[in-house]
Amino acid sequence: MSSDQIQALKEEIWRRAREKAHEILRDAEAEAKRIIDGAKKRAEEALKDRLEPEKLIIRRRVLGRAVSEGRRLLILSKNELIEKAFQKAIEKLEEDANSKSEAYRNFLIKVLDRTLSLFSDSDEDLIIYANRSDMPFLKERIKQISNPLASRIRFEEAEIMGGIIASEADGRRVYYGTIEGLIEALKPTLREKVAAILFREVGKI
């Protein structure tokens, strides 16, 4: 074998060896990349599994609180407006009572009639409490009607906006027919009606 042939064989041995070594390293690099990529993927999944339930809890807690607070604000605003309407109504009723408007006089007559009817079976004297400015009108009304109770009625002044409170002399039975009392008694029903007027475009309270 000539020296050229020997040299050619040596070169072939090294070419194959280098190729093999290169292949081994290339495969190893690919395997290393696969290991790291796999680890990253597994880590991300593990992290996601760990975080998601906690995130859901945080989201519900924080947003739930915001929504509750927001709703509370809305309800407070609505209540405030409803109370303003009642306040305004009280001013109007005071004006009615002070000016003795026709509506108010009719109301007084109605309350007085109701009182006489309620106490028609009573043997006791009847005390009618009313504000000072309503006394003349009530006394005149009693005079006008013929009622067996009329002679047993006594009037007394009371610090009320309007209407009357009637009581048997012994205090056993009392009837409250004041404006203030009626507002309070009617309030639950009236609130619904007032809300329907105030918030007709935004739904019921």
Added chain:
Amino acid sequence: MNFTSLLIEEKKASLHIQEARKKAQELIEKARAEAEKILKSMTSEEKVRKLLEEYEEEVRREAEKILEEYKQRAEDLKSKAVKRIEEAAELIRREVLGCEL
């Protein structure tokens, strides 16, 4: 003599391949260690806590927006309803004075 030198070259080439195998093994071991490190760091308590804090901050900003929307709704509600207070008050007045006793 020539054959001997060929055998020597063959041996050297084989050592070269062995060296490559060793390096490959090191590469893989290093990757495994790195993988272990990645798994540990990604799921560490500190990392989880930090990510949850960031998320909570993000949700809080969302919550602030929601609350602002409700405040705006409350303001709109007031501005519309305030014009109807007179109407509502008149209804109360009528209902009280006209109430069936």
